[in-house]
Amino acid sequence: MSRPKKLKIVNGLPEHRLYGPINASNKNSILMSIEEYETIRLIDVEGLRQEECAQRMHVGRITVQKLYRDARYKIADLLVNGIVLKIEGGSYQIDEKNE
Numbered sequence: 001m002s003r004p005k006k007l008k009i010v011n012g013l014p015e016h017r018l019y020g021p022i023n024a025s026n027k028n029s030i031l032m033s034i035e036e037y038e039t040i041r042l043i044d045v046e047g048l049r050q051e052e053c054a055q056r057m058h059v060g061r062i063t064v065q066k067l068y069r070d071a072r073y074k075i076a077d078l079l080v081n082g083i084v085l086k087i088e089g090g091s092y093q094i095d096e097k098n099e
Contacts, residue, residue, distance in 0.1 A: 005091040008057045008067075010038040012094055020084030028083050033090030036071035039064055 014037050020029070035057070042053040043064075054064040078085045 006059060006063075007091055007093040008035040008038065008059050008063075009095050010034055010057070010092045011041070014087050017087040018084065019087075020078060021082045028081075029086055030074050030077060030083055031089065032071060032074050032085055032087045033067075034087065034092045035090045036067050036074070037087050038092070039067040040071045040075070043068060 013034065038057060039053055042048045042056060043050065048056065050064050050068065051061050053068075054061040057064065074085060077083055
């Protein structure tokens with residue numbers, strides 16, 4: 001039996017949730033979870049280290065590494081192959097301090 005998924009703490013939901021080429025069809029799209037988006041925001045935008053990001057999200061550093069790697073791959077796929085990226089879903093909880 002697999003372990004239950006732990007909720008990751010996120011600052012809030014993204015304001016924009018759909019990215020891609022203007023003329024792209026939604027047939028070829030990839031899904032980025034809210035947690036993957038949050039790791040990109042914390043590490044690349046706020047400049048946190050992975051360990052700091054893990055503390056903020058209340059998960060282990062290894063979990064953050066995986067989320068970050070997966071998110072970066074999806075962003076690269078979007079840029080290189082012109083695929084639409086949708087941000088939604090996942091296993092998260094919005095930080096109560098930001099509600």
